[in-house]
Amino acid sequence: MDKIEVWRLLDLGIAIGIFLLFLLFRRLFVRFLFTFLMKRLARMELAARVLEAFEKPLRGLFVLLGAYLAILYYVPAHWTPLLVVHKLFRSGMILLIGGGLYNLSAVSSVFMEGALKRFGGDDSSMLIPFLSKAVRFVVIVIAVTAVISEWGFNINGVVAGMGLGSLALALAAKDTLGNILGGVIIILEKPFSKGDWILTPSTEGVVEDITFRSSKIRTFADALVTVPNSTLADQPITNWSRMGRRRITFTLNVALDTDAERLTMAIDRIERYLMDNEEIDDETIMVRFNEFKESSLGIMLYYFTKTTAWKDHLTVRQETQLAMLQILKEEGVQLALPMQRIVVGGESGEARHEGNPERG
Template identity: 50%
Template structure:
């Protein structure tokens, strides 16, 4: 604990007696000192600070502007703290309280500085971008919040440690205590630690980013958020699924948003009565239509008379759309289907449907005919 601080109740008695020795004139001057600092703070933040910001925005980089904006509110509070501290120094308090007031003043200064650094380490900070370019690190929508949270946690931890040291607390003993309980904590929090490192793997390897459409053996949907513990995925049924990072990091992840093109493949079945020449013309016309379509990727297009099916002659189609967006993909696929229908109509070719033909021998037909005639004669009698 801090030394040279009077203990209660003697401390309270000393403070009361000290206040009794303070004249109204001295109190008025102390209040005036506080008001002067408040007025100076007003002038600085309203006029001088805005002028500095205006000049900083003309600089080739936004780093200086971000620093000034991050420390704007801490500086406002800083002038209030200085005003009260100077007012205290003016008042005739015992020297025994100078130490504790000095500690309080330094604690407030450390707090304001940590506040400014905390604001500076936000996800919108230009500092991360500059550091990323300097060390060739690419920050995306997942990595930026992750790094920001780590930096902010470090700022808070360091600030608390410095403040504790300022008040003569043994920080090393506290850290040693954490080390003794580290093993028990690790055993009790295996799942949480696994989720944390799973999040680190996801962020560093970047199998997906925010807004990507992904599918795993357990869930499929759009990634909405990733935290230290879990990843939130919005399914196509608009349900929000929260998946632990340790589970997600150990699963096969298909990122459909990374498709450069989107596949369309199907078999077009036509009737067995279609002449060979018409099949050839349909295959050629469909192939030409796809190769001249602006929204079809031209790298690979396959249209072939493929198989003799049980109830149809199959034409195999295999090609890709340029767009990967679901709505646009459906529109292009609909356009292709309508054009294929138009070609079949122009060539007088019918689409086959599941059917079965029954062939009977002539003798069997004669027997059936005789049976029918006999039945008619009996009914007439």
């Protein structure tokens, strides 16, 4: 073995040593330095999030840099394929930086939370996931474009081709684009948020998720309905979760022969009871005798419960109606019974019978 071969083997050993040294640095970085920096930056939330987002790209950087320096040391400077190595190294750096920015735009990112506050959103808003996906898409496009440019391709031609391709895609997928625009409208205008109970002409239930294309609604029959965003954006939406109070209205029918004084006393007592009830909103309470019917007198009741939860609302409604029955009983006012009028015609005249059909 001549001296040249010995020196080449020695250079190869040193190159391998350089690469292994960077692998060792990578392990030391992960085990010690990264953990140390995370502890020191625990109080600085922004810096900690940035470092956490770039953890994996930094690991890859040690591998990429070690392989690059090892190759540069081993191969001669005039080696023609070295140009390809340089391009591969620069492309790898672009992808690592893009990967860090991609991770930084995650849902939990401080930048996304700041954007949410500027838009006036809350924790249940779907604006953060939407912005996160949009930023990730932009990062991917920029990274891919930079890599293509690094390899000498004409970006103008690529952009022009993408423009024509986008036009064809838009024509072929206009419904999908309409759904995406509908999702943008829903997220920006915020007619509902995740977890809200909504009613639309097509469905009713609790919103579980909002994506680019559609919204998922869990109905009260426990079925999951997927509604295109373009459909929701064009429909009237009732958001029951944003009620400040919940209405109760019905007509209480009492006997047709009820004494006017007893009826007035019962109405006044029911109204006072509702005014004094802590579960009832006292801003709008109406108890009025407002209707003569064929076989009864109608008392209209119109009031609101303070709670909007359906179960609690039903409990309050039951308690108030039982109290009304007791008041009517104490005042001697009877509920209306079904009445039927029968007209019998005969040769000697007409006989009429009116009363409760149960009495015969």
